Amino acid sequence: MDFGLSEDQELLVETVRNFLAEKVPITRVRELRDAANTGDRAIWQALGELGVSGILIPEQDGGSGLNLLDAALVSQAIGHAATPTPFLTSSIMVPIAFRPLATSQTDTWLRRIASGEICFGLAITEIFSVREEAGITFDGSTLSGKAMMAIDASQADFILLAIGQDRLAVIRRDVSGLEVNRLVTIDATRDTSELLLENVEPEAIFENAGEAISALLDAGRIGLAADTLGACEAMIEQSVAYAGERKQFDRVIGSFQAVKHMCAELVAELEPARSLLWYAAHCFDTVPKESPLMACHTLAHISEIAREIASVSTQVHGGIGWTDEQNLHFWFKRIGNARHLLGGPESLRNRAAEIQGLAIAS
Numbered sequence: 001m002d003f004g005l006s007e008d009q010e011l012l013v014e015t016v017r018n019f020l021a022e023k024v025p026i027t028r029v030r031e032l033r034d035a036a037n038t039g040d041r042a043i044w045q046a047l048g049e050l051g052v053s054g055i056l057i058p059e060q061d062g063g064s065g066l067n068l069l070d071a072a073l074v075s076q077a078i079g080h081a082a083t084p085t086p087f088l089t090s091s092i093m094v095p096i097a098f099r100p101l102a103t104s105q106t107d108t109w110l111r112r113i114a115s116g117e118i119c120f121g122l123a124i125t126e127i128f129s130v131r132e133e134a135g136i137t138f139d140g141s142t143l144s145g146k147a148m149m150a151i152d153a154s155q156a157d158f159i160l161l162a163i164g165q166d167r168l169a170v171i172r173r174d175v176s177g178l179e180v181n182r183l184v185t186i187d188a189t190r191d192t193s194e195l196l197l198e199n200v201e202p203e204a205i206f207e208n209a210g211e212a213i214s215a216l217l218d219a220g221r222i223g224l225a226a227d228t229l230g231a232c233e234a235m236i237e238q239s240v241a242y243a244g245e246r247k248q249f250d251r252v253i254g255s256f257q258a259v260k261h262m263c264a265e266l267v268a269e270l271e272p273a274r275s276l277l278w279y280a281a282h283c284f285d286t287v288p289k290e291s292p293l294m295a296c297h298t299l300a301h302i303s304e305i306a307r308e309i310a311s312v313s314t315q316v317h318g319g320i321g322w323t324d325e326q327n328l329h330f331w332f333k334r335i336g337n338a339r340h341l342l343g344g345p346e347s348l349r350n351r352a353a354e355i356q357g358l359a360i361a362s
Contacts, residue, residue: 013076026327057091067281082330098110101168127213132146138205150192157173167208169206171197177198179198221296224342225298
């Protein structure tokens with residue numbers, strides 16, 4: 001039995017990677033960073049034209065109707081290119097959340113996401129990590145409060161918010177009473193914001209949304225792990241290429257045993273994580289009872305090895321690896337930010353222990 005990717009999946013990866021290499025090279029990412037803008041809608045619309053923005057959206061709503069493994073492969077390609085785009089939120093987490101909440105309104109939003117016409121931000125950090133007295137309240141007609149580390153919110157058309165552990169809301173980005181403050185983080189390729197709401201009228205409120213919240217978190221963690229794995233691949237590839245070009249004492253540094261071992265260890269760390277990611281994505285669609293545990297394990301493990309891979313890859317580049325002129329830091333910082341975006345390794349392991357009955361749920 002072949003446990004590898006199908007020909008169609010390999011073609012999907014190749015197509016997306018070639019597309020991003022041509023349309024969003026690292027020079028374009030740098031331009032967006034220098035302009036303090038991670039929301040180039042042309043990139044998102046191009047992904048819609050390519051057909052990947054609606055990868056998880058049913059065919060009747062204009063999407064491809066594929067599964068989470070396919071979406072994870074796209075997310076991996078996006079991480080490999082360090083592409084600033086709301087794919088994680090709009091193409092993975094929001095469509096997954098809307099599955100059990102399906103209404104004519106959600107169907108309309110999904111069709112517009114699939115075409116690249118609109119994108120969603122997501123404010124769910126308070127589900128798993130409450131900080132600075134954050135939290136959204138609903139008085140029966142309006143929303144008020146603060147949400148921290150909202151993803152892709154500043155450039156979005158709509159924002160999906162968590163209200164406690166069992167309720168979701170959708171608001172317009174331009175609604176009265178909403179203030180979106182872009183947060184400055186180390187990662188110039190991902191949009192994170194603070195949301196301040198004062199008597200904001202929602203577009204929709206979804207009660208009894210616990211199932212949707214759990215599913216979007218599981219899918220998001222798997223998608224984020226894939227993004228991080230792709231970033232690691234890019235850093236390793238750049239390190240190997242640099243070691244084959246950089247000369248010292250009239251020899252390329254890749255001929256030195258110490259550098260060979262460093263590069264080999266990077267690959268050895270990453271390869272087992274690939275199958276872990278594939279299985280986690282497979283579980284989401286086929287073994288849903290295992291999905292929450294596998295999502296936590298996968299993101300926690302890949303986040304841990306990614307930190308080491310990012311560090312050693314930078315060391316292989318020597319002093320130049322730490323400079324802004326060398327592009328390596330875009331992936332280094334993307335990995336660092338992703339490490340805590342949907343729960344850090346420590347909190348994910350604690351959640352995994354709770355799922356297995358090895359710790360008391362907080």
